[in-house]
Amino acid sequence: MKKLMDVIRISCLILISSAMLAAQSITVSGKVTDAQSGENLPGVNVLLKGSAAGVTTDLDGNYTIKLPSLKGILVFSYIGMTKKEVPIKGRSVIDVQLEADVAQLSEVVVTDRSVRNIFSKRKVASYQADQSYWPIPAESPYPQANTEDYEGLDENTFQEATQNPLSTFSIDVDAASYSNMRRFINNGQNPPKDAVRIEEMINYFNYDYKQPTGQDPFSINTEVSQAPWNEKHQLVHIGLQGKVIPTQNLPASNLVFLLDVSGSMFAQNKLPLLKSGLKMLVDQLREEDKVSIVVYAGAAGCVLPPTSGKEKGKIIEALQNLQAGGSTAGGAGIELAYKIAKENFMQEGNNRIILATDGDFNVGASSNEAMEDLIEAKRKEGVFLTVLGFGMGNYKDSKMEILADKGNGNYAYIDNILEAKKVLVNEFGGTLFTIAKDVKIQVEFNPANVTAYRLIGYENRKLNNEDFNNDKKDAGELGSGHTVTALYEIIPKGVDSYFKPIDDLKYQQNKPKTEKVTYGDELLTVKFRYKAPDGEVSKLIVTTVENTAKSLDKTSENFRWSAAVATYGMLLKDSDYIENGDYQLVTDLAKSAKGKDENGYRIEFIKLVESSSLLAKN
Structure with a gap:
């Protein structure tokens, strides 16, 4: 009898344990498609109503969500679609x-200088053709403790051309600010003003610049027109196009994935999204490429020794096994990653660390200054750094931007799986392969035609004028196929502007006595310096821009698009320099310059502007 009771007790324990395990691992899965076309919808936000549980659909529209029980309501939401609740x-x-929310959509035509709405609604078939890349709303609409950190930046002011004719800065191909801003807007919030870096918003987009044809690795493109937000002022557009190197011709890569697996990375939009993104990157690797994986939490360790890109299954398995937990010792992880990169250094290859984190370095060398010193000490060994930021709530933007800037690399914020695809697949060559380093721009303004000028954005990229010729001074990198765009707002000579930095002088008339007539038609001169990726001596390129401005409706789509993005950034920052401009101006200008938009990034931008307009009204 006793044995029988023991058997019963053991059986009950097994049943209870099995039930508990089942309760802990209940999952609901499925596929989300477009009701009109039947196409799979990647990036749909799937939430358990009234809880923090949430995921997004993958590139095939599939999702799997862990739930405490098979009860409740799932909420499916997607920009441009009607939200759906399913018991x-x-x-x-x-x-x-999901059904298209047709009422959100509009269509425009360009007539001379004006852009006019011609339909309040749009046919679903036409809508489908344009919306291949809709953003993903932030995964957690519930309240969170916010300890996000951004560097404080004041907008560039107008400089008088007679007193300060030179403007010098480092290029910036980072685009983290744009995707971070998108995350706020999609979550129904305006981004913090310091989170908006206008140059990164402009450079999020590719521009249709001509490919370089000579020995230099980039082409130079310039254009002048009126500033949309102040018709008395002019806007100068300067664009660089990096040479595109086919993937098969890229040098072999020695990559070290340096991955934050601390407790702060537990959320779905952090470590799980990180792993999904890096899996897509692994799919791009070739046999000659090598990958190592270093992780750090309370301590740092190597979980995958150098492994050929041919062994994709082994690399992906190592990624899949990662779990989040512990505090964050970022300094130790970076030290180990550089050590492994140095041990496997490829003399003619691409040696790079890919750091993926929310930036919450709260153990070890955690101050911005200490991390900056650490990276600067390693930079000269020929190992570049790419920084991928993830998450929300305790996101440390300022720390990650410093790491990328000082590590001769780039910085991206990954807010969803489609952004991961953009950075790690679509822009694979530009993200990982540098074609020119220490790229600097110096502009000299002709005081005969320019009263004052203002560089839009690049506040934390400005250099001293003497730094331009100093080859020891670090500057930004240009990747394969990358474009870089910079804008200057100009007060032309003879224009009476409220924004003039100083009044005309009584005793110094600022009239150059030796002004050369041959320069009278020049607005400005642009000088570029750059080094080869493994070079130490820079090369100089010089070009001039004539004092000829087109009307805004005659400018290129490149010009109008960059102007629209700049205006949007100034509105988000509540800029003092907008005289006449609102979200409708941005929308009209952007719609007139949408162009081909093969990936849907530009139509997504227009929807973000419309969302900002609604936020402003409310």
């Missing part, structure tokens, strides 16, 4: 079709 009712497989 679970005990089902473990739920496929959903």
